[in-house]
Structure formats: structure tokens, C-alpha cells
Amino acid sequence: MTEFNTSIKNIGDVTVVYLNGFLDAHTAPVLENTFSDLVEQNKFKLVVNLKDLIYISSAGLGVFMAFIEKMRENKGDIKLTSMNEKVFNIFDLLGFPLLYEIFDNEEDAVKKYGGEKK
Amino acid sequence: MVEKKNRMSNFGNTNNNKLVVKSSTANLITIRKFINNKASLFGFSKDEIEDIVLSVDEACTNIIEHSYNSKPNFDIEISVTFSKNKFIVKIVDYGESFEPNSLKDMDIELYRKQRRVGGLGVYLMKTLMDDVKYTSVKNKYNQVLLTKKLAQ
Numbered sequence: 001m002t003e004f005n006t007s008i009k010n011i012g013d014v015t016v017v018y019l020n021g022f023l024d025a026h027t028a029p030v031l032e033n034t035f036s037d038l039v040e041q042n043k044f045k046l047v048v049n050l051k052d053l054i055y056i057s058s059a060g061l062g063v064f065m066a067f068i069e070k071m072r073e074n075k076g077d078i079k080l081t082s083m084n085e086k087v088f089n090i091f092d093l094l095g096f097p098l099l100y101e102i103f104d105n106e107e108d109a110v111k112k113y114g115g116e117k118k
Numbered sequence: 119m120v121e122k123k124n125r126m127s128n129f130g131n132t133n134n135n136k137l138v139v140k141s142s143t144a145n146l147i148t149i150r151k152f153i154n155n156k157a158s159l160f161g162f163s164k165d166e167i168e169d170i171v172l173s174v175d176e177a178c179t180n181i182i183e184h185s186y187n188s189k190p191n192f193d194i195e196i197s198v199t200f201s202k203n204k205f206i207v208k209i210v211d212y213g214e215s216f217e218p219n220s221l222k223d224m225d226i227e228l229y230r231k232q233r234r235v236g237g238l239g240v241y242l243m244k245t246l247m248d249d250v251k252y253t254s255v256k257n258k259y260n261q262v263l264l265t266k267k268l269a270q
Contacts, residue, residue: 003147025179026143055150057175058238086168093245094238 003027006034014113015043016106020052023060031060035067044076047109050083056090068099077101079109136197141182141211142190149178149196153207156198160205161268169246170205170266176239177209177262185213185260203268208261215256 004027009016015038023031038046048064068078081103083091091097103109137152139145153174157167178194186192195210243250249265 022147024143024146024175025182026146055172057172057179058242059179061238086165090172090242093242 004030006031008034008038011110012114013043014045014047014110016047016049016110018049018052022055023053023063024055024057025059028059028063031063032066035063039067039070042074044071044074045113046071046076046078047081047106047113048078049081049106050087051081053083053087056087058094061090061094061096064096064100077113079103079112081106081109135199136195138193138195140190141186141192141194141213143179143182144190145194146175146178149194150175152196153198157205157266160200162205162266166266166268170207170264173243173246173250173264174207174209176243177207177264180239181209181211181213181260184216185211187214203270205266205268207264209264210259210261212259215254215258215260217254 004019004021004023006020007018009018017034017038019031021027035046038044064078064080071078079101080091082105083102088102091100091102096102101109101112103112135156137149139148150171153171154167157170162170174196178196181194182188182190192211192213195208197208199206199208240250243264247264248267249263251263251265253261253263255261
């Protein structure tokens with residue numbers, strides 16, 4: 001049984017990161033490692049799909065805060081998509097919708113990068 | 119009413135209302151299950167249960183990281199009591215003392231501007247619970263009381 005894991009899909013130069021399970025202080029390092037690996041590979045255009053994320057605590061939110069500047073400095077971003085209502089409420093309480101672009105579905109988030117290229 | 123009474127009597131076994139775990143983040147899942155179970159028996163809605171579970175997770179995460187400096191082999195004691203419509207979670211640790219007044223209400227606007235990573239937990243607890251009260255007795259123990267009221 002794994003509490004939390006990530007998986008990756010590449011769509012052109014956009015990387016979609018899928019989060020699965022419970023993201024807390026114990027599992028946050030898993031996401032940190034995923035983001036660090038992507039930075040090492042010069043992949044900065046991320047779409048994070050939270051469809052299968054069941055739970056997030058501030059330790060998990062902190063990982064997004066830790067990497068957003070790095071991605072934006074390199075002409076990328078962390079766009080969020082498909083989060084359930086409870087997870088959205090936590091993001092919303094902390095004012096994250098002002099800091100991050102949040103989409104209802106993955107396709108729209110991926111397309112947004114295409115739009116930005118022109 | 120009958121249903122509520124039954125729930126209360128299921129809840130009322132004091133021996134089962136305390137959990138002691140070591141200060142490892144691996145135990146956060148155990149803590150969340152314990153609180154989820156107790157809050158369900160008390161009669162909270164799904165949303166309220168999730169708010170309480172997250173608040174207790176945040177409190178325990180702070181204890182692990184700050185009171186015990188991420189050392190995993192110290193005790194965290196979590197106990198649940200209730201009086202009338204109040205569900206009270208008491209969390210005690212024996213780590214480093216601190217000044218509870220230093221946990222000021224967080225300026226969320228400033229947080230956003232500075233993109234700070236720490237400090238979100240206390241803000242969430244204070245937002246999601248009805249009352250959060252810290253006590254720190256130097257070189258003895260720290261205690262946090264998290265209270266949520268059941269809507270009448």
C-alpha cells in the first residue's frame with residue numbers, strides 16, 4: 001500500500017504530473033523529488049493533475065510554493081487541474097487561486113502553454 | 119434524537135479516546151484515522167470531519183518539526199474529550215518550549231507576497247476550528263487544545 005505517488009506524461013514540451021493519494025508531511029518529499037527531477041531535466045512547463053489526490057495538508061502546499069518561482073524564472077509554470085472540491089477549498093482558504101492558474105480539465109491547462117508560445 | 123444518543127454512547131469509552139504515537143511523520147496517517155473515527159462517532163458531517171482531521175494533522179506536523187526538531191522517537195499524546203456540543207482534541211508533547219504568543223495571526227496577504235513556505239498550518243487550524251489554544255510550560259510540556267462545536 002502506498003500513501004502517495006506521482007506519475008508523469010509528456011505532451012509536447014509540457015509535462016503532466018499526476019498526484020495520487022495522500023499528500024502530507026510524510027509524503028511531501030516524494031513530490032519534492034518529482035519536481036527536482038523535472039528541474040534537472042529542464043522541464044519547467046508543468047500541469048499538475050490532482051484528480052486522484054484525496055488529501056493535502058500545508059506540507060504538501062509548501063512544495064508548490066517552493067517550486068513555483070523556479071518554474072516561472074525558466075519560462076514555465078505550475079498549472080493545476082482537476083482538483084476535488086475539498087482540496088480546492090484548502091487551496092482557496094490560503095489564497096492559492098491568486099498565485100496559481102487552476103483549470104477544470106487537463107486539456108485546457110496544457111493548451112494554455114501553447115497559447116502562451118505565440 | 120435516539121440515533122444521536124446511540125452515537126454518544128458509542129463514543130463514550132474513555133480508554134479508547136487516547137492515542138500515543140512516536141513523533142514520526144509516518145504516524146500522521148494513524149493520527150488521521152483515529153481522529154476521523156472519533157469525529158464520525160460524535161456526529162460531525164463529512165466536511166467538518168475533514169476540517170478537524172486536517173487541523174490535528176497540522177498541529178502534530180508542527181510538533182514533529184518544531185518541538186522535536188524532526189526526531190522520530192518522542193511521544194505525542196492525543197486525547198479526545200467532549201462536553202455538550204464541543205469536541206475537544208488535546209495534543210501534548212514534551213519537546214522544546216515556545217512562546218505561544220509568537221504564533222500571531224498570520225497575515226495571509228503578506229504570506230502571498232513573500233511566497234513563504236512555513237506557517238500555513240497554524241493559519242489553517244485557526245480557520246477550520248472554533249478555538250485553538252496553545253500552552254507551553256517551560257521544560258515540561260506543550261499542549262494544544264483544538265475545539266470544534268457540533269451544530270445544534
